[in-house]
Amino acid sequence: MPVAQVRDVAARAGVSPATVSNALNHPTKVSPATLARIQAAIDELGYIRNDAARQLRAGTNRAIGMIVLDIANPFFTDVARGVEDVLLGQQRPLIMGNSSQEEHREANYLDLFEQQRMDGVLITPTGDVLDRLRRLRDRGTSVVLVDRMTRATEFSSVSIDDATGGRIATEHLLETGRRRIAFIGGPAGLAQVANRLSAARAAAEAHGSGEIIYTETDAMNAEAGRTGVDRLLDLPPSQRPDAVFAANDLVALGVLQALTLRGVRVPDDIAIVGYDDIDFASSAAIPLTSVRQPAHQMGSTAATMLVDVIADPAASTVRHITLMPELVVRRSSQSS
Amino acid sequence: MPVAQVRDVAARAGVSPATVSNALNHPTKVSPATLARIQAAIDELGYIRNDAARQLRAGTNRAIGMIVLDIANPFFTDVARGVEDVLLGQQRPLIMGNSSQEEHREANYLDLFEQQRMDGVLITPTGDVLDRLRRLRDRGTSVVLVDRMTRATEFSSVSIDDATGGRIATEHLLETGRRRIAFIGGPAGLAQVANRLSAARAAAEAHGSGEIIYTETDAMNAEAGRTGVDRLLDLPPSQRPDAVFAANDLVALGVLQALTLRGVRVPDDIAIVGYDDIDFASSAAIPLTSVRQPAHQMGSTAATMLVDVIADPAASTVRHITLMPELVVRRSSQSS
DNA sequence: GGGTCGTATTAAAACGATTCAAATCGAGAC
DNA sequence: GTCTCGATTTGAATCGTTTTAATACGACCC
Structure with a gap:
């Protein structure tokens, strides 16, 4: 035996x-x-x-699958923690996969989740997965989108309002006397980038005397921040910005580093505002002002929605929840 | 149908x-x-x-379970990436759990893995789980320990030599002219901390005119680095250190921040060396010198060992692999 | 004492795949 | 044309649990 x-x-x-x-x-x-x-x-x-036998007979797998975009980005680990906290209380195992923004990895995990007949899936999609998600749904797996609304709004989602984030960051800079604001981030095609940027432009327009200079990058990491700064400092002095609004904190940290190494004083010469408020933002040499996204709350909200739908699929209405970001002011944008 | x-x-x-x-x-x-x-x-x-049916009949689950200590620490996400890279090539799904150093979370995941009859488990243990691991092994699940050797060496393991790391960091500081080196980290009971510290002391002793000042903290994050600095700067000027060796990079970033805010110049007044060489180390305002741990390699090595054992459990000899860290010198420890 | 009803227990079927031993097929040898 | 052998294919059993419908058991009432 x-x-x-x-x-x-x-x-x-x-x-x-x-x-x-x-x-x-x-x-x-x-x-x-x-x-x-x-x-x-x-x-x-x-x-x-033996869970395999249980699952086969019962026809249901209590586990929830989650596909995150980039496990190296603290923002997503925060989201994951929010999800975990809810599911642990529900006695549901969480199976986490990391797509690293690569379609084949994402597809791999979707295969796995489909074979395992998961009860539910949380996903921040990177590739074109609508068809796959529909198939999952037809097989009885509930799906909730995290931080990405698709054009087809057939799946419930939780996201954070990027327009508001872009606006409050810009307004803050304008109110503290900055006028020429460089927006660094990209690629421009990313919905998050586009939304934050256009909101920033709208805010500058509304204010009257503000101006947004867009510096596009091909990724959202520290390296992108550094090259962005290089390009800005090449501008003739009269056109140099007096503030940088970085599309996320990784970029902002790169910006801070490049400015420091070149002897530009932060915040005296140039102010910086980042986005996400990851732990490293408050721990930077010059603590970063940042737009805080309720990442943990987004995770827990998404998990709660998912569990509710699973509990009673009949009563399920598709819902789209949008959470609001808030500005956390620190040293890097203190008025000079 | x-x-x-x-x-x-x-x-x-x-x-x-x-x-x-x-x-x-x-x-x-x-x-x-x-x-x-x-x-x-x-x-x-x-x-x-239907994977449940397959698994029931075939009696084996191709999946590998992994329990990481702290998913918010980039060091561990690097390890996870190394594991992922190997397993993806083997067509084996990776199921990742995050214990956050909490025993009940760890136990939860072990329950899950046991119920799922996993082929193999990779774990960086936090609680006292030897009995659980033995049970897993007896049930046919192979186990490899990551970054933690237990006293009982009955399970294969992959780890990184902390003594070497402590030594090379200290030697570097001594060679560049520093003499009073503060070691910040803790709790002192952590094996990693103890090993790095005692190696640092040995190196100072060997050098002759070096001295290690140990500042114990109760955690390994940026906050700990800041409070550590506060305590050091309270010392009379004659006893102040001219270098800090932080037990990991999170602590080092906190140290850098606290020094910057108090107007202490890095590296001119005080040099800093961190540990782990996470991405944020090179992106800091003053790029950090750090002891690089081959995290990715540790992950891939552990995964390879595990897959080998599963393939042929009979030929399995218990093996302990120790990888070597290396020093990456950057601005924060440049000789003044 | 017979009948009714609710609770606690059980026998047997079912979930959907894989495995094993046995059957079938075809080509080449004689 | 028959026989042999290896390559393919298949029928039936099986993995370990949950479920369903039926049974057993008392207690209570008349």
Whole structure:
């Protein structure tokens, strides 16, 4: 007897396998006395339920799959923590995959989730996966989109309002006396970048005397921030910006570094505002002002929506929740 | 017919279910012609194999489970990437759990892995899990420890030599003229901290005129670095250090920030060396000198060992691999 | 004492794939 | 034309659990 099974437990407790199963899954149907006897048998034999068999018969896998865009970005690990916190309370395992923005990795995880017949999937899509998601849904797996609304709004989603973020960051810079604001980030095609940028432009226009200079980058990391700064400092002095609005904190950290190394004083000469408010923003040499995204809350909200839909798919209405960012002011944008 | 099954595929291709199974799992046993016919049927029907059933009958789950200590620490996400890269090539799904150094989370994931009858588990243990791991092993799940050797050396492991790391960092500081070196990190009970610290002391002793001042912290984050600095700067000027060796980069970033805000010049007044060489180290306002740990390599090595053991458990000898760190010199420790 | 009803228990079927031993097929040898 | 052998294919059993419908058991009432 290498590994104890239900029938072994049943034999030991002097009951039938069906009763053991009931004890495990519907304890109220079993009398307290037998329940205790079964529990004792389980402990003595060290019985661990075979989940594959359970899943096959029950037709449902309690696990939730999640595909994150970039596990190296603290923003997404925050989101994941929010999801984890909700699911742990629900006794549902979370299976996390990292797409690294690569379509084949994303497809790999979708295959896995499909084969495992997951109850639900949370995804920040990177490739064109609408068809895959529809297939999942048709197979009975609920889907909630995180931080990305698709044009087709057929799936519920939770996202954070980028326009508001772009606006409050810009207004803050304008109110503290800055006028020429460089927006660094890209590629311009990314929805997040486009939304933040156009909101920044609108805010500058509304203000009257503000101006946005867009410096496009091909990625959103520290390196992009550094090259962005190089390009800005090549401008004739009269055209140099007095503030930088970085599309995320990684870029902002790169900007801060490049400016520091070149002897430009932050915030005296140039102010910086980042985006995401990752932990490293407040720990930078000059603590960064940043647009805080409620990442953890986005994760927990998405997980809650998903669990609700699974619990009662019939009552499921597609919902789109948009959370609001807020500005956290720190040293890097203090008025000079 | 809600979802296609093997028998549907078989019917469509005009073969028996057994042949379909063979086509999927032992393609060499099936003639090319039928193989093509079956593949066509699969595509037409959109068949996706039910993994629960497969696993139940085959008695094995191809997936590998991994429990990381702290997903918010870039060091561990690097390790995870190394693991992922190997497993993806092996067509094995990776199921990642984050213990956040909390025993109950760790236990939760171990439960999951045990119920799922995983082929293998990679773990950086936080609690006292030896018994659990033994049980897993007895149930047929192979185990490899990552970055933590237990006293009981019964499980294979991959780790990185902390003594070497502590030594090379200290020697570098001494060689560039520093004499009073503050070591910041903790709690002192952590094996990593203890090993790095004692190696630093040994190096100082060997050099003759060096001195290590240990400042213990209760965690390893930026906040700890800041409070560490506060304590050091309270010392009378004659006792102030001229260098800081931080137990990891998060602490080092906190140190850099606190020094900058207080007007202490880095590296002129105080040099800094960190540990881990996370991406943020090179992106700091003053790029950080750091002890680079081959995190990615550790992950890929561990995954390779695990896959080998699973492939041939009989030939499995317990092995302990120790990788060497190297020093990456940057601005923060440039000689003044 | 017979009948009714609710609770606790159980026997047997079912979930959907893989495996094993046995059957079938075809080509080449004689 | 028959026989042999290796390559393909297949029927039936099986993996370990949950579920369903039926049974057993008392307690309570008349």
